[in-house]
Amino acid sequence: xxxxxxxxxxxxxxxxxxxxxxxxxxxxxxxxxxxxxxxxxxxxxxxxxxxxxxxxxxxxxxxxxxxxxxxxxxxxxxxxxxxxxxxxxxxxxxxxxxxxxxxxxxxxxxxxxxxxxxxxxxxxxxxxxxxxxxxxxxxxxxxxxxxxxxxxxxxxxxxxxxxxxxxxxxxxxxxxxxxxxxxxxxxxxxxxxxxxxxxxxxxxxxxxxxxxxxxxxxxxxxxxxxxxxxxxxxxxxxxxxxxxxxxxxxxxxxxxxxxxxxxxxxxxxxxxxxxxxxxxxxxxxxxxxxxxxxxxxxxxxxxxxxxxxxxxxxxxxxxxxxxxxxxxxxxxxxxxxxxxxxxxxxxxxxxxxxxxxxxxxxxxxxxxxxxxxxxxxxxxxxxxxxxxxxxxxxxxxxxxxxxxxxxxxxxxxxxxxxxxxxxxxxxxxxxxxxxxxxxxxxxxxxxxxxxxxxxxxxxxxxxxxxxxxxxxxxxxxxxxxxxxxxxxxxxxxxxxxxxxxxxxxxxxxxxxxxxxxxxxxxxxxxxxxxxxxxxxxxxxxxxxxxxxxxxxxxxxxxxxxxxxxxxxxxxxxxxxx
RNA sequence: GCGCCCGUAGCUCAGUGGAUAGAGCGCUUGCCUCCGGAGCAAGAGGUCGCAGGUUCGAAUCCUGCCGGGCGCGCCA
Numbered sequence: 001x002x003x004x005x006x007x008x009x010x011x012x013x014x015x016x017x018x019x020x021x022x023x024x025x026x027x028x029x030x031x032x033x034x035x036x037x038x039x040x041x042x043x044x045x046x047x048x049x050x051x052x053x054x055x056x057x058x059x060x061x062x063x064x065x066x067x068x069x070x071x072x073x074x075x076x077x078x079x080x081x082x083x084x085x086x087x088x089x090x091x092x093x094x095x096x097x098x099x100x101x102x103x104x105x106x107x108x109x110x111x112x113x114x115x116x117x118x119x120x121x122x123x124x125x126x127x128x129x130x131x132x133x134x135x136x137x138x139x140x141x142x143x144x145x146x147x148x149x150x151x152x153x154x155x156x157x158x159x160x161x162x163x164x165x166x167x168x169x170x171x172x173x174x175x176x177x178x179x180x181x182x183x184x185x186x187x188x189x190x191x192x193x194x195x196x197x198x199x200x201x202x203x204x205x206x207x208x209x210x211x212x213x214x215x216x217x218x219x220x221x222x223x224x225x226x227x228x229x230x231x232x233x234x235x236x237x238x239x240x241x242x243x244x245x246x247x248x249x250x251x252x253x254x255x256x257x258x259x260x261x262x263x264x265x266x267x268x269x270x271x272x273x274x275x276x277x278x279x280x281x282x283x284x285x286x287x288x289x290x291x292x293x294x295x296x297x298x299x300x301x302x303x304x305x306x307x308x309x310x311x312x313x314x315x316x317x318x319x320x321x322x323x324x325x326x327x328x329x330x331x332x333x334x335x336x337x338x339x340x341x342x343x344x345x346x347x348x349x350x351x352x353x354x355x356x357x358x359x360x361x362x363x364x365x366x367x368x369x370x371x372x373x374x375x376x377x378x379x380x381x382x383x384x385x386x387x388x389x390x391x392x393x394x395x396x397x398x399x400x401x402x403x404x405x406x407x408x409x410x411x412x413x414x415x416x417x418x419x420x421x422x423x424x425x426x427x428x429x430x431x432x433x434x435x436x437x438x439x440x441x442x443x444x445x446x447x448x449x450x451x452x453x454x455x456x457x458x459x460x461x462x463x464x465x466x467x468x469x470x471x472x473x474x475x476x477x478x479x480x481x482x483x484x485x486x487x488x489x490x491x492x493x494x495x496x497x498x499x500x501x502x503x504x505x506x507x508x509x510x511x512x513x514x515x516x517x518x519x520x521x522x523x524x525x526x527x528x529x530x531x532x533x534x535x536x537x538x539x540x541x542x543x544x545x546x547x548x549x550x551x552x553x554x555x556x557x558x559x560x561x562x563x564x565x566x567x568x569x570x571x572x573x574x575x576x577x
Numbered sequence: 578g579c580g581c582c583c584g585u586a587g588c589u590c591a592g593u594g595g596a597u598a599g600a601g602c603g604c605u606u607g608c609c610u611c612c613g614g615a616g617c618a619a620g621a622g623g624u625c626g627c628a629g630g631u632u633c634g635a636a637u638c639c640u641g642c643c644g645g646g647c648g649c650g651c652c653a
Contacts, residue, residue, distance in 0.1 A: 075599085437590065
């Protein structure tokens with residue numbers, strides 16, 4: 001960004017480094033339409049909810065507003081295992097008041113759930129608190145274990161919508177920055193979550209290998225090859241000197257040709273960095289290919305807009321009347337000199353993507369939010385529904401060291417690359433720390449904490465719980481037995497853990513719908529904590545056989561779910577640390 | 578000036594209509610004959626930026642302010 005200010009993030013993506021965020025990538029807005037989740041309701045909690053729904057009907061109320069009904073473990077343990085606000089929502093439709101209706105609901109559930117329900121009570125304005133029996137816990141664990149690794153995932157993989165997630169797309173004029181690591185972690189994790197939810201997902205990187213910045217790269221390389229300073233607006237990083245040395249005849253070469261080779265090399269490095277980071281793109285889309293031929297896709301896109309009557313000529317330039325679609329200004333498509341703008345190419349690119357998918361998700365940097373309105377306007381002008389393009393805006397990331405927004409950079413003009421960061425804290429910590437906060441919050445990444453290989457570091461804490469589960473199962477030495485039919489009374493820690501496991505499908509759906517991988521981090525952390533509490537309270541090795549076997553099954557289910565969660569984050573789940 | 582995001586514990590942040598607002602870090606105090614102490618437990622710490630409004634119920638929704646970040650090119 002040629003015009004961004006200096007300051008805190010300047011060493012991440014600073015004008016003086018010449019590192020540019022991907023162009024054109026703006027801000028955020030949340031279309032009402034979301035990618036549908038392909039999976040059907042399933043799992044123990046859904047069974048309960050189905051029973052609740054039946055009870056609502058049996059008690060004479062409408063289920064029209066049932067999607068507003070919650071059924072979840074209350075914060076306060078004395079309120080039972082699950083609490084529902086159903087009566088508060090539907091009582092009116094039965095001509096009843098909430099407390100009275102909750103009584104009816106309780107009685108109905110008592111009948112339908114039998115031994116699974118130990119007791120119930122009506123509380124407050126009309127909450128119904130349920131206390132479940134060990135029978136429910138046992139059968140729930142059974143169900144979770146039967147589903148195995150796919151618990152919470154779509155019944156039919158790939159039956160959902162086809163989604164293209166475009167992310168990173170950083171200009172190939174320099175190495176990937178640490179900030180790019182946030183985009184990469186987010187986009188990839190979101191893609192994994194959507195895949196797990198049954199969608200067909202393609203990860204795509206838009207390579208801005210055309211336009212003025214590529215030319216500037218060529219000029220900069222040539223200048224360096226001749227031992228000169230780079231031109232104003234050039235790229236001054238040391239990597240340009242490396243490129244100058246690497247590219248044969250760069251001192252006397254044609255700027256475009258030199259630039260092309262430079263871009264090729266840099267794209268290769270970006271690819272390698274991302275691969276190291278665990279991110280694989282399905283498609284690297286070259287902007288230059290949009291400009292090929294006289295009859296290019298950019299020209300076609302402009303023609304299409306013209307046919308739609310959405311363009312006009314002024315001052316020798318061709319404009320899109322984007323104000324017709326909510327933008328605050330009209331935008332130039334073709335400059336008076338005849339060259340298409342970046343925007344025009346981006347429209348062609350999005351037209352191409354729209355033809356290839358049901359839903360588009362673009363992940364953009366926060367400094368591009370001003371670009372959102374025109375992009376949506378363009379989609380609409382093309383005759384498409386703007387909701388099909390979803391723009392997710394990533395806020396910035398700062399690296400913090402020693403309690404300060406740190407000078408990790410050695411000197412002015414340097415910046416922290418993603419590779420530098422990975423050298424410092426490793427892939428697992430980097431991905432976790434990049435993901436654990438919501439995309440619309442600016443984050444400070446604490447390098448000291450991220451480096452820590454102890455329980456103070458959440459990512460190691462979660463991995464530790466996983467390794468511990470593996471270890472104790474191994475130590476018991478009887479494999480993973482079936483859940484015994486005769487059970488001793490369950491410990492509160494066992495029940496708490498099973499409730500958590502059972503809540504996974506719902507949590508996952510939430511993360512998918514809200515495009516919120518950070519929820520998976522939060523879930524994994526709580527799950528690890530609750531597993532650890534169970535491990536502390538319920539001895540496995542040396543316990544009576546039926547208790548031991550039940551607990552092994554539970555530990556194994558927890559281990560599986562921790563591993564699944566970490567996989568969705570792109571973090572490893574080793575059996576030993 | 579206009580637009581987008583953010584404002585919750587000392588710090589970094591979860592929590593997009595439910596009951597006494599949570600986690601991690603930091604701080605205080607305990608716990609190793611005990612399946613991994615790379616651990617566990619307890620505690621202190623908050624006018625959810627401010628003011629109105631909607632609701633049986635608001636950190637959450639609406640309006641207006643204040644503060645911070647970012648953006649408003651025939652750049653990408």
